[in-house]
Amino acid sequence: MSTPEYYIADYCTIRHHKVYRNGSCTYTAPSSMPLKEFTKGVYSTLEIQYPKFYKMDTLSKLGFLATEILVEKQQLPVETALVIANSAASLDTDRKHQASIVDPTNFYPSPATFVYTLPNIMLGEISIRHQLKSENAFWISEQFDAQWITSYAQLLLQSHKAEKIICGWVDLDTDKYDVFLALISKQGKHPFTAATLNKLYVEH
């Protein structure tokens, strides 16, 4: 059986208050800027009207922003799968929910916070934005595991469960964050292998 070749068509990194698309820096903010302001700043460069953005937790905002930058104005096929991983799952928001239930005299758990205590909500947000009705999987590992992400994405592509894939790493732990997403398709410059994915991940 001949195996169709897949490529890393585009990739986006958000790290140290800098945004990179396909290796070039497209946005930068002072490192002292609070993360909330930074995400708002990146959002404003997109020039879109999407009030839902403000309701997202920070982890979803990071995944949302990286996806917008990654795909630009391209129309993604409905069969675009999302395969994203991180280290801290939704712990950043988990801690907020936990803080709201510690004191029995000030016990007001917020449904709008609780709903984000799941890392895959980010996949839902991206799916809603781009109308993707395809495969979703959220994986947890201590470090970015290019081997597994590539291997699982290949499983989906080779078994025709997805046409394109957005895969990568969106991690947030208190104020530390690390974001790297790649769009995998039949056309592109970089062959879709674990080694290449890892090389692009560590590029910046």
Added chain:
Amino acid sequence: MSRQAYLVADTIVSPLGFSTSENLESLRNHQTGITAVHDPTLWADTFYAARIQNDQLQAAWQQIATNTDLTKLEKMMLLAVCKLAKENPSLDLTTAKIIIATTKGNIDALATAHPEKAYLHNLAKQLQNFLALPATPLVVSNACISGGLAIAVAKRMIQAAQCDDVVVIGGDILSSFTTSGFFSFQAVSPQACKPFCKHRSGVSLGEAAAALWVSATHSTTNESVVALTGDATANDANHISGPSRTGEGLYISIQKALDEANLMSDQIDYISAHGTATPFNDEMEAIAFNRAGVATAPVNSLKGYYGHTLGASALIETIIAKHALLENELIASLGFQELGVSQPLAIITSYQKQSLQRVLKTASGFGGCNVALVLEKIKV
């Protein structure tokens, strides 16, 4: 012909017992694990949930090991996988791929002196250390479809010949974290939950763990074996918490799973639904099953026995569905009195024996995720 993924062996650790056979016996007898829980560390008022008694877990655990530094969830998960390994000497955990499926893991650790235990990769490392595994298990955390998604992944890995054996370990616990969250969603039933019933008013939460061995081969001495022949997940792309009004993602995943299994919708003999007993979830499922043309098949939800065990639920329900196929039996959908959805469904109201060949297992979760699995009985 492509490689099969057989559901070879399994263990369930739940309030209904610490083996699959004890669990099945309770289900056949319409016995629920849901009780009134009075525990202010979980919720100020009495509420209904399915809880594993700590002393019973401890007694079972002491037959496995003397470690005391493990959390309740870790003990539940390890109890399940250790029993699985003991009952199946041919299973080699050191060469099998291990996938952990959980929604919230050790989330109760956030309120303790060891909040680092709440990192899901630390949970994976605890299991790795205890079981002396050469590699850290994979961890999937995809809300309430986690357990079902992990089984689908196991099949995909086996069919692509990435490996021959996968063990899926799933589990979630009752915690003040999830209890308070579901209460804030006004989604907790004041009594034991009533899936698909007119009088339903929300979920009952539960806790459980399970382990399932999925393999490219089987050595059964029985006359038949169960294989996973179709699977798919699909996102609703509609809302992050509200189920789709059209059942879109669930409908798509059922269609794709049936296509992969090369089946027509009328060939499904039984549906093991998600059936959380929230008004919107059950309505969404009824719409999706009707759209997919499978709604004439008998259907149940096991949430009336286990409560909603989050990341473990679809794993446990798939295990029960497998045994239902092998034993030709339909488990009653506990808590159901009168149909309370807008589309017809053939809810199973009492335990019955019936010849079965193919089962559809579905689950849906926050984030708009849905999974469908097709299980088929194959003559050996």
Added chain:
Amino acid sequence: MATLPEELKTKIIEQLHLEDIEVAEIGDDDPLFGDGLGLDSIDALELIVLLEKEYGIKLKDPKEGKLIFESVNVMAAYIEKNRSK
């Protein structure tokens, strides 16, 4: 001091993260759900928490919210009648 409807608008914007909406843009009788502010089911749940946290009102049946959250004026009238803080 701000009137109750004005105070409510500020709190709704804050609690529901309506960052791109100004107090002046919300009319006293504008519908909160549907086309108006584009609120959804999670926002409705969040407003139930707001009633309890800020005004000590615990809804016996969450379905009541549908009527109470019709507009800022309806909400303010309900709060005046039922508040315990």
